[in-house]
Amino acid sequence: MMTPQNIASVLEILVSDRRTRIGLLSLASLWLFRYAFYSWRKSASMRRLDQKHSKRRQLAQKRKDIVRENFSKTRSAENIANRSAESLLADLKNGKLSALEVLHAFQRKAFEVNEKINCITEPLPEAEERAKELDQKADKSGLLFGIPVSVKESVNIKGYDCTAGLEAFIDEIVDEDAVTVQAVKRHGGVPFVRTNVPQSLFSYCCSNPLYRETLNPQDVSRSPGGSSGGEGALLGGGGSVVGLGTDIGGSLRVPADFCGVYSLKPTAGRISTKGLLRLSSGNLAIRGVVGPMGRDFKSLVLLSRALMSPEMLELDPSLPHLPFNEKEFEKTDRLRIGYFTFDGVSKCQPSNVRAVMEAKSALEKEGHELVPFDFPTLMGRAYPSADYFVRLMVADRGLRLAKILENDRVEPAIQTVVYASVIPAWVFRLLKKLVGDEDRHKAVMLSACIGFSSIDEYFGHVGDFLLWKEAFTQLWRDHKLDAVICPVFPSPPVLKEIIHRVTSLSTYCQLYNSLNYPAGVVPVTKVTQEDLDKAADPNVFSADTVLEKLLLESSRNAQGLSVGVQCAALPFQEEKCLRVMRELEKGLGKM
Numbered sequence: 001m002m003t004p005q006n007i008a009s010v011l012e013i014l015v016s017d018r019r020t021r022i023g024l025l026s027l028a029s030l031w032l033f034r035y036a037f038y039s040w041r042k043s044a045s046m047r048r049l050d051q052k053h054s055k056r057r058q059l060a061q062k063r064k065d066i067v068r069e070n071f072s073k074t075r076s077a078e079n080i081a082n083r084s085a086e087s088l089l090a091d092l093k094n095g096k097l098s099a100l101e102v103l104h105a106f107q108r109k110a111f112e113v114n115e116k117i118n119c120i121t122e123p124l125p126e127a128e129e130r131a132k133e134l135d136q137k138a139d140k141s142g143l144l145f146g147i148p149v150s151v152k153e154s155v156n157i158k159g160y161d162c163t164a165g166l167e168a169f170i171d172e173i174v175d176e177d178a179v180t181v182q183a184v185k186r187h188g189g190v191p192f193v194r195t196n197v198p199q200s201l202f203s204y205c206c207s208n209p210l211y212r213e214t215l216n217p218q219d220v221s222r223s224p225g226g227s228s229g230g231e232g233a234l235l236g237g238g239g240s241v242v243g244l245g246t247d248i249g250g251s252l253r254v255p256a257d258f259c260g261v262y263s264l265k266p267t268a269g270r271i272s273t274k275g276l277l278r279l280s281s282g283n284l285a286i287r288g289v290v291g292p293m294g295r296d297f298k299s300l301v302l303l304s305r306a307l308m309s310p311e312m313l314e315l316d317p318s319l320p321h322l323p324f325n326e327k328e329f330e331k332t333d334r335l336r337i338g339y340f341t342f343d344g345v346s347k348c349q350p351s352n353v354r355a356v357m358e359a360k361s362a363l364e365k366e367g368h369e370l371v372p373f374d375f376p377t378l379m380g381r382a383y384p385s386a387d388y389f390v391r392l393m394v395a396d397r398g399l400r401l402a403k404i405l406e407n408d409r410v411e412p413a414i415q416t417v418v419y420a421s422v423i424p425a426w427v428f429r430l431l432k433k434l435v436g437d438e439d440r441h442k443a444v445m446l447s448a449c450i451g452f453s454s455i456d457e458y459f460g461h462v463g464d465f466l467l468w469k470e471a472f473t474q475l476w477r478d479h480k481l482d483a484v485i486c487p488v489f490p491s492p493p494v495l496k497e498i499i500h501r502v503t504s505l506s507t508y509c510q511l512y513n514s515l516n517y518p519a520g521v522v523p524v525t526k527v528t529q530e531d532l533d534k535a536a537d538p539n540v541f542s543a544d545t546v547l548e549k550l551l552l553e554s555s556r557n558a559q560g561l562s563v564g565v566q567c568a569a570l571p572f573q574e575e576k577c578l579r580v581m582r583e584l585e586k587g588l589g590k591m
């Protein structure tokens with residue numbers, strides 16, 4: 001039996017023997033040497049990264065200086081930067097405005113906004129030449145003629161490194177514009193700034209080690225959401241009128257919601273994704289997309305038309321031939337629209353339930369029929385949408401991401417994925433048994449951490465997932481629905497200190513990524529004191545899970561912040577989706 005006395009006497013014998021002493025000493029020195037070597041290697045690699053950062057930041061600063069010098073030549077024109085793309089377009093086409101003065105007005109405004117919320121990674125100095133060239137043109141026919149367009153940092157722009165906030169990709173210069181950027185240019189758009197993202201895009205934050213954190217333009221103590229957070233923040237702050245974002249789990253919609261602007265997540269396959277940093281391109285079950293964002297609804301439609309134009313189809317012939325269908329968009333017949341305020345996973349706070357109910361009334365006012373649509377226990381699974389989404393997103397247990405991040409400084413938002421990937425699956429299996437399914441968010445996360453033990457199991461899961469999708473679509477058809485409205489997120493914009501913990505709360509957005517349905521965001525209302533009082537009253541609202549409780553804390557003092565709703569339609573029915581958004585705008589008295 002090992003008692004402390006026994007251990008002490010064994011040690012005494014070992015130390016009294018000279019050869020053992022030498023052996024032990026050598027082992028200790030070897031360990032020390034190894035430790036010192038790894039520490040030195042780590043700090044050398046950190047120093048190299050710091051140097052890389054400072055060089056890259058200097059380059060971004062140089063680009064900012066060039067652009068500032070250019071726009072300083074034109075006098076301030078606030079009355080240009082606050083107009084919608086549609087109204088700017090009219091004056092650009094009739095010659096009342098030049099592309100160069102519009103560009104300068106937006107550059108100036110974008111820089112002002114950036115000072116407060118750090119939403120731009122860098123400007124594109126070549127926009128100056130492009131605007132001058134447009135001003136020389138007799139043919140002003142492009143859908144975006146002379147309109148400045150902001151672009152998410154992870155969307156390829158020729159001559160730039162498109163890092164997705166990953167240090168590993170700094171200085172990896174791309175040699176071709178993404179197809180969406182090419183389409184914007186073909187329509188006379190002027191890409192003018194690149195906007196900030198979270199490290200790896202795999203979160204709803206907007207912070208990375210190189211460009212640091214973006215803040216919410218409505219309240220700087222809050223996050224703009226992610227991953228198209230820089231885009232949402234710039235649009236919401238007034239520094240851009242339209243922009244390009246991406247989405248695999250809500251990245252076009254959460255930032256639009258948090259920043260009070262508009263966005264459309266298209267069906268995967270409708271808009272080309274050629275020229276994106278393909279971190280999840282191997283994931284065929286849940287596919288990433290590029291899509292438009294806009295400061296107002298009409299601007300969003302304008303960019304949507306350009307992104308679904310025949311020119312886009314020419315640039316990427318692998319897309320199905322579905323140019324934007326004006327007839328479908330312009331239709332005015334009565335629609336049957338489903339609505340829900342609980343998806344079975346994340347309970348919505350009163351402000352977010354009210355947003356959906358107000359949207360329902362607004363649509364009814366426009367003559368549409370609204371019917372309840374409930375699906376949470378479809379196919380007997382407890383939390384199907386969230387469970388399928390999260391498990392399929394990290395089917396490799398985060399290994400691919402962990403590899404890319406090997407030498408990066410890892411931000412808190414993705415630490416869970418990176419660190420959990422090295423813990424054996426059986427630990428999580430055991431934990432899941434101990435914790436049970438009561439806390440819905442914990443249950444979903446733990447399933448994700450367990451992953452799949454064989455390809456056979458994975459295929460089986462994907463097979464079930466496809467059946468669930470079929471069952472969902474059948475339910476939609478049984479209800480004879482044209483579209484559905486629902487929350488974007490269960491709470492108002494979240495405090496930046498806790499945004500890294502909300503991954504499993506974004507279930508309303510993730511649902512349409514799993515289904516691959518188009519879904520757009522319309523800002524509907526603002527949080528009121530009454531909403532917050534209701535949220536704080538346990539007789540009216542109770543947060544069930546640890547994360548819902550955290551969200552409730554975060555919503556204190558959120559009065560005045562924007563809350564939006566999602567409008568979704570069946571796959572490849574982007575025009576119908578936009579039509580519902582238009583009807584909602586009308587019903588809310590915004591059009």
Ligand SMILES: CCCCCCCC/C=C\CCCCCCCC(=O)NCC(=O)O
Binds near residue numbers: 203390
């Ligand atoms: C052992 C693995 C541990 C995993 C535990 C963490 C579980 C996290 C699960 C899923 C993460 C899903 C994150 C989705 C964020 C999506 C944001 C987005 O849409 N980004 C993509 C883009 O912008 O293109």
